[in-house]
Amino acid sequence: MGRWEPNARGRLGRAAMELYVERGFDQTTVAEIAEQAGLTKRTFFRHYADKRDVLFAGMAPLREVVVRAVAEAPASLPPFAVVSLGLEAAAEMIQERPEDVKMRQAVIDAHLELQERELVKLAALAADIAAALRGRGLDAWPARLVAEAGMAAFRVAFARWIANSAEGLLTQVVRESMEELEATVTGG
Amino acid sequence: MGRWEPNARGRLGRAAMELYVERGFDQTTVAEIAEQAGLTKRTFFRHYADKRDVLFAGMAPLREVVVRAVAEAPASLPPFAVVSLGLEAAAEMIQERPEDVKMRQAVIDAHLELQERELVKLAALAADIAAALRGRGLDAWPARLVAEAGMAAFRVAFARWIANSAEGLLTQVVRESMEELEATVTGG
DNA sequence: GCATCAATGACACTTGGTGTCATCACCCTA
DNA sequence: TAGGGTGATGACACCAAGTGTCATTGATGC
Incomplete structure (x- = not known):
């Protein structure tokens, strides 16, 4: 004691x-x-660090999981597929406690100042992914580009998953979002 | 007087x-x-509204330009090309005063709290683009997806343009970034 | 001239966040 | 077993962001 x-x-x-x-x-x-x-x-x-930090302190393990997944992905995989793998790993972690995640997100979505913080945290995550991609031999700008684009798809998938409780597993929604991005960018 | x-x-x-x-x-x-x-x-x-607002008050006309460009793009164009057009219009506006833009960006890049605000403003711009795409008949989630992905490419292009003064016109860098995204997502 | 209105000043107040020093329990060592 | 670190906390003063409220003042319309 x-x-x-x-x-x-x-x-x-x-x-x-x-x-x-x-x-x-x-x-x-x-x-x-x-x-x-x-x-x-x-x-x-x-x-x-501040009042908002409480909501985002739990993101550190997420970063580790994503970076490891990216770093350990098969060398033969193209960059976008690697990013997709990393973000699916994040999704897997997130969907373990759906209720907590949704409650937290409800708080964030109700306050612009919290959304600000959320966006920088996700941007930092994208930067980590880009660094991991550089570690795989990708050049700096392409790495950042594909990491940010992947994060964009992830954000949309996450919002979709939050908005629609019947959406199923987040990993699945993320994968679909990635595929849809690929399809629509290609010219769909 | x-x-x-x-x-x-x-x-x-x-x-x-x-x-x-x-x-x-x-x-x-x-x-x-x-x-x-x-x-x-x-x-x-x-x-x-607050101390940071000064740095971002000038973004309103940018939003108008982008939204108009998206709304008035040829109906035959695929969504990603439409977003690209809109963001090239933004680039055109931005590159009119390179020195001011770079000075402002130097201030922002030096302070995390300002980057937070910048990210929400760009997210709002992406939301505007998504809304304009819905106005063209695109469904909500795909609209958001392609808008966010386009904004990701834009952000990277902008950062690249800022970092490299010899980079030339922002419009050109943005267009290249869009093309590179398309190539790398497709499987490059 | 007089009433009205919009922009500003004056001032008190709450709250987030920081600097600084004292305090207190725990641990290590002689 | 006494005593000196050490690390976490409390106490307290302080600054700056941001807000609510009322008074002031110049312009404008009648």
Whole structure:
């Protein structure tokens, strides 16, 4: 038993999510989050960079999974197929907890400032993918191009999956989105 | 001669840009901007939603140009070609003042919070394009998909144009980026 | 001249976020 | 077993972004 209750970060994160869902993101102050977690405002900012960071702290493992999938994809695969593989791996991870994901997304979709943060995080993910592609020998600009285009397809697939609960597995929607992109860009 | 100097909004915008360039975005307070423009902090927020808004207020005409180009494109053109046309129209507009654009972009690239805002603005532009495509009879999800993919190619082209001053006309870089996307997605 | 209106100023207030120092439990070592 | 780090937290002051509200002021229309 420590002087402090264990898992301060986890308590803060849970308290924040509860309040964000209950009363909305901007009707929640950091002081309230900290109080609910039995801590102080200052301590909140020691665990999370800012109020929005709570919603996006879980993306780190996602990045690892995607980058590994891209790096370990068969050398014979064309770049776009490699990106597709990586993003399907992400989809697999995401769809493990559909309810949590959808609740989180509802909070994000209700606040522009959270969508801003979401977009930079996804852009960072695209940059990671591009770096992994460069590691496979692809030139910098083509790598970035195919990574960003893949992320675009992924974003649309994710939105579609969120919007339509009967949509099935996210991996499947992502794969379809990739194929549809290929078809429509080719001249469909 | 009014009680107040004319063009308060313009003065605020110019003052803000000067200070952002001179000393950096977050070393500039709204009070300083207002003072330099001969106004008060409160008046700044009557003309701009927030400190970042100054950098993105000029995007409205861009949206109009792109949406019109998409709406008026020949009916026979496939969707991706239509998006390409729209974004080339945007490129044409942007490349009219290369120095201003590059200075503005240098400020944005130096601050993550500004990149956040840039990404939502571009996402909004993609949403506008998707809406224009729906107006041409395309279904919602494919419209969004091709609009987002086109914006991805545009973003990469723009970054490439900014990074390489000898790159020539932005319209040309955008067109090449679109073609490269098509080639690489098809299986290059 | 007089009422109205739009733009600005003045001012208080909330909140996010940071800097700084004190405190307290735990651990290691002599 | 005493004592000195160490790391996490609390306490507190502080700055700057952004908002609500009311007063002021010049222009405009009647």
